[in-house]
Every structure is written in structure tokens, then in C-alpha cells.
Amino acid sequence: MKLLKLSDNALFLQNxxxxxxxxxxxSAVVLCVIVIILIITNASVQESYIYDYSHRLSSDTLNxxxxxxxxxxxxxxxxxAKLQGSILLxxxxxxxxxxxxREYLSGTLDFHRASPTPRxxxxxxxxxGSTSLEWCLYFAISFLILSISVxxxxxxxxxxxxxxxxxxxxLFYHSIAVLLGxxxxxxxxxxxxxQIFLVLYFMSSFMIANGLSFSYHLxxxxxxxxxxxxxxxxxxxxxxxxxxxxxxxxLRYSFFGYQISSLGFQIFCQIPLILIVLSGVGRKISSQExxxxxxxxxxxxxxxxxxxxxxxxCSHILYGDYSGTYIITSGIWLIIITGVIGxxxxxxxxxxxxxGLRRCQKFGKTSFDPSGDESGHSVWLILYCLLATFIYxxxxxxxxxxxxxxxxGLLILLSYxxxxxxxxEYCKLTTHRHKKVFFITxxxxxxxxxxxxxxxxxxxxxxxxxxxxxxxFSPVMGGLTPVINIYSSYPQLSFREVELFVSNxxxxxxLLMAHRQRRRIVEQVKKEYTKK
Amino acid sequence: xxxxxxSFQLLELLYNNHMISIRSLRVDYEDITAVDDLNLExxxxxxxxxxxxxxxxxxxxxxxxxxxxxxxxxxxxxxxxDFELFREQALQSLGYMPDFSPVYENLKVWEFLDVxxxxxxIDRGKRLDRVEYWMRRVNLTDKRNSYVRDLSRGMRQRLVxxxxxxxxxxxxxxxxxxSGLDPIARKEMRILLxxxxxxxxxxxISSHILTELSDFCTAIAIMEKGxxxxxxxxxxxxxxxxxxxxxxxxxxxxxxxxxxWLRSCLEQVEHVNSxxxxxxDEFKCVFTGQxxxxxxxxxxxxxxxxxxxxxxxxxxxxxxxxxxxGAKDVS
Numbered sequence: 001m002k003l004l005k006l007s008d009n010a011l012f013l014q015n016x017x018x019x020x021x022x023x024x025x026x027s028a029v030v031l032c033v034i035v036i037i038l039i040i041t042n043a044s045v046q047e048s049y050i051y052d053y054s055h056r057l058s059s060d061t062l063n064x065x066x067x068x069x070x071x072x073x074x075x076x077x078x079x080x081a082k083l084q085g086s087i088l089l090x091x092x093x094x095x096x097x098x099x100x101x102r103e104y105l106s107g108t109l110d111f112h113r114a115s116p117t118p119r120x121x122x123x124x125x126x127x128x129g130s131t132s133l134e135w136c137l138y139f140a141i142s143f144l145i146l147s148i149s150v151x152x153x154x155x156x157x158x159x160x161x162x163x164x165x166x167x168x169x170x171l172f173y174h175s176i177a178v179l180l181g182x183x184x185x186x187x188x189x190x191x192x193x194x195q196i197f198l199v200l201y202f203m204s205s206f207m208i209a210n211g212l213s214f215s216y217h218l219x220x221x222x223x224x225x226x227x228x229x230x231x232x233x234x235x236x237x238x239x240x241x242x243x244x245x246x247x248x249x250x251l252r253y254s255f256f257g258y259q260i261s262s263l264g265f266q267i268f269c270q271i272p273l274i275l276i277v278l279s280g281v282g283r284k285i286s287s288q289e290x291x292x293x294x295x296x297x298x299x300x301x302x303x304x305x306x307x308x309x310x311x312x313x314c315s316h317i318l319y320g321d322y323s324g325t326y327i328i329t330s331g332i333w334l335i336i337i338t339g340v341i342g343x344x345x346x347x348x349x350x351x352x353x354x355x356g357l358r359r360c361q362k363f364g365k366t367s368f369d370p371s372g373d374e375s376g377h378s379v380w381l382i383l384y385c386l387l388a389t390f391i392y393x394x395x396x397x398x399x400x401x402x403x404x405x406x407x408x409g410l411l412i413l414l415s416y417x418x419x420x421x422x423x424x425e426y427c428k429l430t431t432h433r434h435k436k437v438f439f440i441t442x443x444x445x446x447x448x449x450x451x452x453x454x455x456x457x458x459x460x461x462x463x464x465x466x467x468x469x470x471x472x473f474s475p476v477m478g479g480l481t482p483v484i485n486i487y488s489s490y491p492q493l494s495f496r497e498v499e500l501f502v503s504n505x506x507x508x509x510x511l512l513m514a515h516r517q518r519r520r521i522v523e524q525v526k527k528e529y530t531k532k
Numbered sequence: 533x534x535x536x537x538x539s540f541q542l543l544e545l546l547y548n549n550h551m552i553s554i555r556s557l558r559v560d561y562e563d564i565t566a567v568d569d570l571n572l573e574x575x576x577x578x579x580x581x582x583x584x585x586x587x588x589x590x591x592x593x594x595x596x597x598x599x600x601x602x603x604x605x606x607x608x609x610x611x612x613x614d615f616e617l618f619r620e621q622a623l624q625s626l627g628y629m630p631d632f633s634p635v636y637e638n639l640k641v642w643e644f645l646d647v648x649x650x651x652x653x654i655d656r657g658k659r660l661d662r663v664e665y666w667m668r669r670v671n672l673t674d675k676r677n678s679y680v681r682d683l684s685r686g687m688r689q690r691l692v693x694x695x696x697x698x699x700x701x702x703x704x705x706x707x708x709x710x711s712g713l714d715p716i717a718r719k720e721m722r723i724l725l726x727x728x729x730x731x732x733x734x735x736x737i738s739s740h741i742l743t744e745l746s747d748f749c750t751a752i753a754i755m756e757k758g759x760x761x762x763x764x765x766x767x768x769x770x771x772x773x774x775x776x777x778x779x780x781x782x783x784x785x786x787x788x789x790x791x792x793w794l795r796s797c798l799e800q801v802e803h804v805n806s807x808x809x810x811x812x813d814e815f816k817c818v819f820t821g822q823x824x825x826x827x828x829x830x831x832x833x834x835x836x837x838x839x840x841x842x843x844x845x846x847x848x849x850x851x852x853x854x855x856x857x858g859a860k861d862v863s
């Protein structure tokens with residue numbers, strides 16, 4: 001309980017006082033009241049119907065459906081729930097980002113770093129303080145909804161379930177926003193706000209569009225859908241019953257082919273991610289120089305995301321959904337993407353690496369702790385490869401294909417994140433490390449321009465082996481080979497050999513380059529201490 | 533186990549009476565080493581001036597002590613508490629004030645102080661009393677309900693100083709506390725700091741303006757290029773460099789005609805060397821003796837018929853010591 005003693009939490013107090021000034025509070029309440037009046041007026045004026053086709057179950061005649069009027073009070077509850085979600089998830093997320101980035105960019109965070117307040121209190125203070133106004137409005141509307149529900153005869157339990165669900169999603173969104181705020185670029189603080197909106201926009205559209213139960217439950221939509229079903233009542237909709245939409249709706253609530261409770265699944269999906277994100281916030285509060293996640297947590301996060309994605313994708317295959325192909329392909333690309341992002345987190349900066357080496361030299365140690373921030377990412381990369389192999393094996397097992405048969409596909413799959421990690425490390429450790437353009441240009445040429453050129457040549461001459469060679473540079477095209485491995489037991493394709501050679505050769509070269517840079521720095525630091 | 537560690541620390545503190553203890557501190561940035569193998573110990577109740585040119589590593593040292601930046605390595609003990617092992621306990625004894633203090637512009641003065649009283653884990657019941665007390669001490673009671681954004685630069689610095697002192701820390705880390713202030717605000721700040729220093733706190737203060745430190749520093753640490761050139765009490769350093777101060781003598785007539793005679797006369801006296809003319813009627817010489825020896829010298833000069841108008845011993849202040857030792861390369 002001491003954790004939630006927010007009245008003694010410095011960061012909470014600061015944010016709370018700033019955000020709940022009478023002027024802000026009054027204007028926010030007035031605006032809310034106006035919107036609520038509009039919602040009530042709209043529900044009273046406009047009638048809302050649902051169409052029930054259940055009579056067709058006993059007769060094949062094309063009768064008109066039964067029109068069922070939804071009582072205005074129920075419509076008001078649903079619209080208030082939407083308002084609640086918008087306030088907490090949209091405005092709350094925006095303000096969490098704004099306050100966190102301001103705390104970091106203005107430098108006031110240094111005072112909190114130099115205070116004896118426990119880190120967990122600082123995290124909670126920032127998380128709840130920055131969104132205090134939104135939480136107040138959210139709970140006020142919740143109280144209003146509960147009051148109306150007494151008259152509207154809506155089960156209180158469904159409303160409580162909805163509130164828990166939205167609260168959880170709010171915490172998830174806010175913690176991401178706080179983390180983004182703590183990593184805001186000081187040179188581009190204003191564009192940061194735009195960035196977060198873009199991220200949120202794409203996140204939400206991705207979650208809704210792809211129909212995966214995992215990503216769907218990272219949003220608040222399941223909660224709203226459940227509440228809507230409870231309030232309006234589920235009716236037999238003829239077209240819906242036999243439609244693809246019904247399959248998709250079923251898949252949104254299934255994991256490894258099992259139908260699961262929405263709230264339970266949401267808790268299972270969101271709580272680990274909230275903890276991972278908050279651990280990142282804690283690291284950023286303790287020191288701005290530290291990477292967002294530790295090597296261990298980054299691996300755990302990758303495993304969790306890939307496993308949850310697989311569990312959701314699995315249902316699509318088991319239900320025979322035709323979009324399963326696209327989902328499996330995305331799953332394979334997700335392995336590459338998480339590897340790339342993970343490598344960016346796990347690779348130490350030049351400063352961190354040199355500091356670690358100096359510490360070793362000073363205290364006569366011979367090696368780093370491989371999980372430390374200052375150690376290279378070699379051990380992390382090996383563990384990531386094992387983890388990716390396990391996930392790839394799960395996909396293969398789903399189609400009853402042996403891993404050994406798909407070994408070339410696996411090697412191609414792993415080569416891209418390994419290449420990226422090694423090139424990234426090289427660029428971070430080289431003497432030209434300040435020239436970020438070098439890294440971006442190399443990646444742009446190898447992963448986009450060269451394969452695009454290859455595709456153009458292939459368009460002119462389909463049989464060109466040179467074109468296949470150029471295309472093999474791309475992880476997008478390369479990622480297709482492991483997918484083909486999953487879907488079919490095709491005989492060896494000629495381009496697969498080229499891909500295998502090109503991608504692994506590139507990874508090897510990058511690894512050697514990174515190794516050379518590491519050795520150079522080790523020698524340099526050794527020399528520095530030998531002189532002393 | 534923890535009790536054992538704590539009692540060991542208490543014992544260590546009793547035997548080793550240092551409030552701030554830094555061993556082998558190194559702070560690295562991307563391409564430079566800001567602090568290199570710094571060893572510094574400041575005893576209880578000392579006011580240590582950390583001086584050095586720009587880029588000497590003063591701010592990095594203070595930031596590492598306050599736990600704001602992570603040093604490459606090094607052991608820091610505050611009040612006998614190891615910073616790395618018992619960070620929160622060590623921070624409880626520390627008050628940190630940076631040079632250009634960021635503030636919460638949209639908070640009122642009392643709210644700002646109350647926020648940091650909470651950050652330093654002061655009980656809710658005592659928080660307001662403590663806030664009121666420090667507002668009085670820094671002369672901000674009139675501005676109690678003003679927004680921080682409406683305060684002048686001097687007032688803001690006083691507010692931040694009050695914030696630094698709220699939890700009654702045993703150690704104060706002040707990084708250029710008077711930087712950017714006008715002369716009046718600077719004087720106000722100096723008076724405040726003197727008052728605080730008299731309360732027996734151990735203070736590590738960095739400043740460019742050496743005359744500011746001269747008034748109340750009991751020790752100095754001179755840094756250059758990330759290294760400590762010299763540290764110790766001012767008396768100790770004077771003795772170490774063999775210069776106590778200058779003897780300034782003013783005559784009622786021009787020095788010119790008496791100069792050769794004076795030079796030969798003074799150079800025969802023990803503890804006196806490098807006689808140098810300052811004005812037409814004034815000259816100074818380096819004097820390494822005690823007060824009694826100075827009195828004896830005065831008697832002798834008067835007996836020799838020298839028309840002495842003024843005769844006083846001017847001790848070296850922080851500025852003099854810095855220019856004698858600090859303004860050289862470490863090498």
C-alpha cells in the first residue's frame with residue numbers, strides 16, 4: 001500500500017498540482033459536461049435499432065428482419081464509454097508523453113535522481129501524476145455510467161469488467177507514452193508529439209486490422225465490444241452467421257485455437273508488457289545514458305512478443321483462415337524486426353563499451369558480465385538466435401515439417417538480424433561513429449536499393465541469376481524463403497542457394513568487421529593502462 | 533548482515549572522520565575524460581572550494597557525487613555510506629544545487645518546496661513547517677503564493693538553495709551557486725551561504741569567482757584537466773607551498789631613494805625574500821615567518837629610521853593560491 005501513497009509522492013504531487021489547477025479543472029469539466037449533454041440529446045432524438053434475423057432459422061423465406069429498438073439510456077451508456085476511452089487513452093496518452101518529455105528535457109529530473117525517493121515511487125508518480133486530470137474525469141464518467149446503469153438495467157458486472165479493461169489499457173498506453181517521453185530527442189522536442197500520434201495511429205490501425213488476438217487485446221476494443229454485446233444483446237444476424245467476419249471475430253478471441261475470456265487474455269497480454277515498459281522508464285530515470293532495456297529483459301520481451309504472436313497466428317491456421325498465409329509471413333518478418341530492434345538495444349555505445357573495458361583494466365578483471373550494459377552483444381545475439389530458432393520451429397511444427405529440412409531457411413532468417421547487429425556494432429565502435437549517415441546509407445543501399453535494382457533487372461529478364469543475387473540482399477525477400485519452407489516442401493529452389501550464400505556471407509563479413517573494431521578498442525584501452 | 537555493515541560503517545566513520553570521500557574517481561564522456569583518478573577527502577564541517585578553469589572537471593565531479601551521472605569507476609562515500617551499495621541512504625545526507633537550476637515554472641513557491649520535501653521523504657506532518665521555515669530563511673515568504681515563473685533569477689537561486697537545504701543535509705554540493713546573478717543577488721547568495729556554512733555543514737562548492745570562496749572556504753581543491761592538482765585546508769596548502777603571505781610596507785615618503793638600502797636590509801632578514809615595489813611609496817615582500825617574527829622585523833626597521841606608515845601581513849587567499857598553483861598544466 002505504501003507504493004500507492006501518492007500524496008507523499010513528489011513527482012505525483014508536482015504533476016497533480018500543475019494539472020489540477022482550478023482553471024484547468026473547471027474548463028475540463030465544462031467541456032465534458034457539454035459533450036455529455038450532446039450525447040444525451042443525440043440518444044434522445046435519434047432512435048437506434050438492431051436487426052434480428054433469428055426467425056430465418058426456422059424458415060427459408062426472405063422475411064424482413066425484426067427491428068429491435070435499443071433504449072436511449074443504453075445508447076447513452078455506450079457513448080459515455082466511448083468518451084471515457086477517448087479521454088483516458090487519447091488525451092491521457094498525449095499528456096503522459098508531454099509531461100514525461102518535459103521532465104526529461106527541462107532537467108528537473110536531475111533533482112529527483114539526486115533524491116532518496118525509491119525508483120518505483122518515481123515511476124508511479126510520473127505515470128499517474130502526468131495523467132491525473134484524465135484519471136479524475138475517467139472515474140467521474142465511470143460513476144455516471146454506473147448511476148445510469150441502475151435505471152437502464154445493465155448488469156453492473158459487465159460495466160466493472162469494461163472499467164478494469166480500459167484502466168489496464170490506459171496504463172499500457174500511458175507507460176509507453178512515458179517511456180517515449182523519457183527518450184525524446186532534445187533537438188526535436190516539438191516533433192516528438194507528432195511522432196507519438198503517428199505511432200499510436202499506426203499501432204491502433206494495426207491492432208484492429210490484422211485480426212490477431214494478441215494485438216487486438218493490446219487495445220481497448222475487446223472491452224468495448226463485450227460491453228456493446230451485453231448492452232445491445234446478441235441477436236441472430238443472417239449475413240453475419242455465414243460470413244468471414246464471424247470467423248475473424250472468433251479468431252480475435254482465440255489463442256492456440258482455444259476461445260478465451262477477453263479480460264483474462266487482456267491481463268495476460270498487457271501486464272507483462274506494462275512491466276517491461278516500466279522497467280525501461282526506471283532505467284531512463286536512473287540514468288539517461290543507459291539503454292531502454294537490459295539485455296535480459298530485451299530477450300524476455302522478444303520471446304513474449306514472438307510467442308504471443310505465434311499463439312494468435314496458430315488459431316488462424318487451425319481455423320483454416322485464408323489470411324493465415326499473410327499472418328505467418330508477418331510472423332517471420334516479426335522475428336527479423338524484433339531481432340533488429342533488440343540488437344539496437346543490446347549493442348553498447350562506444351562510451352559504455354570503453355567504460356566497461358576501463359573498469360576491467362582498473363580492477364584487473366579479464367571479462368565482462370555478458371548481461372551488463374557495457375558488454376558486447378555476442379552472447380545476446382546467440383541467445384536471440386536460439387530463441388528465434390525455437391519460434392521458427394513452432395511454425396514448422398504447426399505444418400509438421402522437420403527443422404532439419406528447413407535449415408537453409410532458418411539460416412537465411414537468422415542472417416539478416418545478425419548482419420544488422422554486427423553492422424550496427426561496427427558503426428557504433430568505429431572511429432567514424434559520429435557519422436550516423438554512414439550506417440543509414442549502407443543499410444539503405446544493401447537492403448533497399450540493391451534489391452530494388454535486382455527486381456528491375458528481373459522484370460526485364462526473368463531468368464537472370466544476377467538479379468536473384470541482388471534480390472538476396474533484402475530481408476523482405478529473404479524473409480520469404482523461410483515462409484516458403486513452412487508452406488511447402490518444394491525441391492531446392494535455385495534462388496534459395498544464392499540467398500543462403502549472400503545473406504550469410506554478408507553477416508560473416510559484418511561480424512568480422514565488428515570484431516576488428518572491438519579488438520582495436522580493447523588494445524587501445526590496454527595501452528592506456530600500460531602507460532600508467 | 534546489514535546491521536553488521538552499518539556498524540562497520542559507523543566504526544569507519546569514527547576512525548576516518550571524512551564526510552566526503554572520493555577514491556579513484558573517473559568520469560568519461562564520449563571523447564574526453566572529464567575526471568581522471570580523483571582522490572579527495574573532505575573532513576566533517578569543512579567548506580571546500582572546488583576551483584579550476586572551465587573544463588577542469590568540477591561539475592562532473594559534483595554530478596557524480598550527487599548520483600546524476602554514472603562514473604566509469606571509483607568509490608564515493610558520503611557520511612561514511614558507500615554510494616553504490618546504499619544509494620538512497622547516501623542521498624538522504626546530500627543536498628545538491630546545480631549552476632543553472634531548472635525549476636517547475638507552473639508551481640507556486642510553497643508548492644515547489646513541498647514537492648521536494650516529499651522527494652526527500654519528510655513526513656507529511658512536518659513538511660509545511662519545514663517549507664515555511666526555509667521560505668523565511670531565504671526571504672521568500674512574501675512570494676509564498678507566487679508562481680515560480682514570476683521570480684527573478686536571484687529569487688530562483690534562493691528558492692533552489694532552500695530546496696537543497698529542506699531536508700537538513702549534512703553535505704552540500706553547490707555547483708556555481710551564484711552563476712548568472714547580478715552583484716546584489718550575488719551578495720545576497722553569499723550571505724546566505726555564509727549563514728549555512730556556520731551551521732557546521734560540510735560543503736563542496738565550485739565557483740569561478742574565487743573571491744566569493746575566499747570569504748568562507750576552509751579548504752580548497754584545485755582541479756585541472758580532470759585531475760586534482762592540490763587539496764587540503766588553506767593553511768596546509770600555504771605551508772606546503774612554503775608561502776604564508778605577503779608583507780606590505782607603506783612609507784611616508786617615496787620608496788625610490790630608499791630602495792637599494794631597503795633591499796639589502798630586508799634580504800638579510802630570515803623569512804623574507806623577493807622584495808617588490810608596488811607603488812611609489814609602497815612595496816611588498818614574500819614573508820614565511822610567524823606573527824612574532826613580523827613584529828620583530830617592524831621594530832628593527834623602525835629602529836633603522838625607516839618612515840613606516842603602514843605595515844601589515846596579507847595572507848594568501850584562494851585566488852592567490854589558485855594563481856600560484858592551479859593555472860599550470862598538470863603535467
